Amino acid sequence: MEGESLLERIVNGDENPRDLPLALLRRITDDFSAERKIGEGGFGLVYKGILRNGIIVAVKRMYLNAHTVDDMLFRREIISLMTINHQNVVRFLGFCSNTHYMTIKEAGSGEIILVNVRERLLCLEYISNGSLDKHITDELRGLEWETRYKIITGICKGLCYLHEEKNISHMDFKPANILLDDHMVPKITDFGLTRPNENSTTMGQHFGTRGYLAPEYENTGKISVKSDIYSLGAIILELVTGCMSVPDKNNVLRRWRHRWNKPPTLLQYQQVTRCLEIALQCRQQEPEHRPSISEIVRSLSQISPCFDEDDMLDINPLELWLPSVLKKEISCSIELTNNTRNCIAFNIQLPSIQYSAQPDKGIVQPESKYHVQIKVQARDVREHDHADKFIVQSMKLSEGLRDEVITENMFHQEAGEVVDEVNLMVVYGTMNPQKYMPAEVDRPYYELEKKLQDSDGTPMSFPLDFLKAITCNFSSESILGEGGFGEVYKGVLSSGSIVTVKKLFDIHLKEDAFQNEVCYLMGIKHPNVVQLLGYYAESIWETMEFPSGSGKRVFAEKLKRLICFEYVCNKSLDKHISDESSGLEWNTRYEIIKGICNGLHFLHEECRMVHLDLKPENILMDSTMMPKIADFGLSRIFGEQQSRIFTNNKEGTLYTSCNSCFIFPSVTLHLFVYDCSASYLCIMLQWIYGTRVQSPRCSIIQGRHLQFWCHSHRDNHRW
Numbered sequence: 001m002e003g004e005s006l007l008e009r010i011v012n013g014d015e016n017p018r019d020l021p022l023a024l025l026r027r028i029t030d031d032f033s034a035e036r037k038i039g040e041g042g043f044g045l046v047y048k049g050i051l052r053n054g055i056i057v058a059v060k061r062m063y064l065n066a067h068t069v070d071d072m073l074f075r076r077e078i079i080s081l082m083t084i085n086h087q088n089v090v091r092f093l094g095f096c097s098n099t100h101y102m103t104i105k106e107a108g109s110g111e112i113i114l115v116n117v118r119e120r121l122l123c124l125e126y127i128s129n130g131s132l133d134k135h136i137t138d139e140l141r142g143l144e145w146e147t148r149y150k151i152i153t154g155i156c157k158g159l160c161y162l163h164e165e166k167n168i169s170h171m172d173f174k175p176a177n178i179l180l181d182d183h184m185v186p187k188i189t190d191f192g193l194t195r196p197n198e199n200s201t202t203m204g205q206h207f208g209t210r211g212y213l214a215p216e217y218e219n220t221g222k223i224s225v226k227s228d229i230y231s232l233g234a235i236i237l238e239l240v241t242g243c244m245s246v247p248d249k250n251n252v253l254r255r256w257r258h259r260w261n262k263p264p265t266l267l268q269y270q271q272v273t274r275c276l277e278i279a280l281q282c283r284q285q286e287p288e289h290r291p292s293i294s295e296i297v298r299s300l301s302q303i304s305p306c307f308d309e310d311d312m313l314d315i316n317p318l319e320l321w322l323p324s325v326l327k328k329e330i331s332c333s334i335e336l337t338n339n340t341r342n343c344i345a346f347n348i349q350l351p352s353i354q355y356s357a358q359p360d361k362g363i364v365q366p367e368s369k370y371h372v373q374i375k376v377q378a379r380d381v382r383e384h385d386h387a388d389k390f391i392v393q394s395m396k397l398s399e400g401l402r403d404e405v406i407t408e409n410m411f412h413q414e415a416g417e418v419v420d421e422v423n424l425m426v427v428y429g430t431m432n433p434q435k436y437m438p439a440e441v442d443r444p445y446y447e448l449e450k451k452l453q454d455s456d457g458t459p460m461s462f463p464l465d466f467l468k469a470i471t472c473n474f475s476s477e478s479i480l481g482e483g484g485f486g487e488v489y490k491g492v493l494s495s496g497s498i499v500t501v502k503k504l505f506d507i508h509l510k511e512d513a514f515q516n517e518v519c520y521l522m523g524i525k526h527p528n529v530v531q532l533l534g535y536y537a538e539s540i541w542e543t544m545e546f547p548s549g550s551g552k553r554v555f556a557e558k559l560k561r562l563i564c565f566e567y568v569c570n571k572s573l574d575k576h577i578s579d580e581s582s583g584l585e586w587n588t589r590y591e592i593i594k595g596i597c598n599g600l601h602f603l604h605e606e607c608r609m610v611h612l613d614l615k616p617e618n619i620l621m622d623s624t625m626m627p628k629i630a631d632f633g634l635s636r637i638f639g640e641q642q643s644r645i646f647t648n649n650k651e652g653t654l655y656t657s658c659n660s661c662f663i664f665p666s667v668t669l670h671l672f673v674y675d676c677s678a679s680y681l682c683i684m685l686q687w688i689y690g691t692r693v694q695s696p697r698c699s700i701i702q703g704r705h706l707q708f709w710c711h712s713h714r715d716n717h718r719w
Helices: 002-011 022-028 071-082 145-163 214-221 225-241 249-260 265-282 291-302 446-451 464-470 511-522 584-607 669-689 703-715
Strands: 037-041 044-050 058-064 092-105 112-125 178-180 185-188 312-314 321-324 330-338 345-351 355-358 360-366 368-376 389-395 419-426 479-482 486-492 498-504 532-545 554-564 619-620 625-629 636-639 644-645
Touching: 002 022, 002 092, 022 058, 022 112, 058 554, 071 092, 145 185, 145 225, 145 249, 145 291, 214 225, 225 265, 225 291, 249 312, 249 419, 265 291, 265 644, 321 330, 321 368, 321 479, 330 360, 355 389, 360 368, 464 486, 464 498, 464 532, 464 554, 511 532, 584 625
Parallel strands: 321 419
Antiparallel strands: 037 044, 044 058, 058 112, 092 112, 178 185, 312 330, 330 368, 345 360, 345 389, 355 368, 389 419, 479 486, 486 498, 498 554, 532 554, 619 625, 636 644
8 A cells, every 4th residue: 555655645745746556546546447437538538546545536547649658758748747836727646657568369360469558647636626617607697706706817827827837838728627626716637738839849639629729720720828818718708608709798797787686896897897808808819919818817916997887777587487388378577777867768679479578669767667568479398499588778868759769770789879788588497597598608609600690602611519509419309301412400590590401421522622612502592592501521530440340440531521501491392292183272383393493594504513313302492482402512513624523422313313324424414404304304293293203114214204104194184
């Protein structure tokens, strides 16, 4: 037990960190058992180590890479860690660098071979309260402001120590890498496992986390201490508001005042305001425009008075909690309070037609209260995936105006008046309030969603985390369907708008070629063609077992390709096909046929593009029964002289495919136009008669087969 005595003395501060025996670390972690595992990060697994006297430490068993395998490089990094000592940085206790040989039986051959086994482990102080990301909520719940502010100042001091005194950049700075002790003191961790600043050496490959990565590092790989500053801005915003998006200061203060149940003190107001100002400075796109960490620490310690009286409306409550199933319309009241000597006009923007406000606009007289009735229609929201949001706008009013002259146009920011906006949330009984937040809280992609909704056709590359968020991590509940090119999911934005996300199956184009193809497709706009909105493309090199079950590992490239396009609500054309005696009226069918022709004409003539899989399943219907051609860009795109290959899938759908693309290795646009024309004729005949144009005699459509089919239907008096 001598090893444990040594580790106890290190924990108590009587010994310096040092090399620890592997046997000791195995013993205190119960041989790295699953029961002792307490976490996993980008650099290794973390285990709880329990000494005989009950002292707990954390043991990180590191993944091996080019730097951790090399004993000299590993020990060089360890030396720098051993000198670190700050109350806001996780304390380093020791390390283990062990190399030994063992004999194993090789899978498959059964041959006994000698292998070199290397272990790299770190021993760190154990922090009991978990990581910061487990404690982040919006303003109305969770940690009190005083605790949040103490955490913010502690994080800044710890980062200042690493930057200014130890010349270390973190490069994966995020709430999951900030631990909290019993007194909610923050301690930065994993800093020695990422990379030092640009003037120093690096240890290992950096993976980072989207949402916290600085844009210059994400785009070009350039690193500096200012990259950590960008991440710090996101962390501060999350601590103050619960989200990473840029907030409205008045709205944040109002929600905190509601939490405090009284107006903020001067100190509270200054702290909230200064933290928001610092966070926004840290989130500047250009690194040179971000403050240094020493400037941030100084700014927090020297808060200057900046209090302005809040001269807009108080709103109570700021959250309406309703049951998940409403069997009848219910009504509830919100109170608007004007504590000023001015008249205040208000306007309420409703989230959907299922809500009403009476009145939805009006005037609150000086030093008085005003009640608004909110009515909610009967509904079942057990499958609802986001909270609904009212926006209550208010502004000072010129004297002499009456309620009836208040219009929504008065509240446009462009009018030059100061307009305050407050979010009023409707949260249903089944919702976890920390999971289902308003738009700004629910997802850290408010600006990205806004750009998506206002898309002008400019190519947009989406983060994978964003696409996961709007599709509930590609859950089975979000699946809309599956086609020959991939699975299709419904993506719900925080505003309630819906988009479609397709995970592509087998696209072999390299990332830059794929991006070029998608950017070309995003320029295609026509009312009868589905609009492409954006994409995600990534290539990852990783080790994997191949063949499966062999135990052998290879270094392989993993391709991820996703596209995002407009959501068309009325399903595909095949769901609406029926015979002449039922279903849609002839006028509607004729308009659909014309729309398909217009869309196909646009693709052929304007874009020089053929579909190759034109069928009812690939024609979507909007709410007005306007047809929109889909999946057109997932076949082949033709330029002036040569084809632009988008996928090697030539199967299409058998009954609408042209023989030429199976028989001839080189084909002309005319043959493909014939293919699309034959497909279109099949769709039109199927649309008119309500039966699929497919039989053993015409499994692959040619002119004579179509002629045979038409004659047979004419002879059977169906013409």
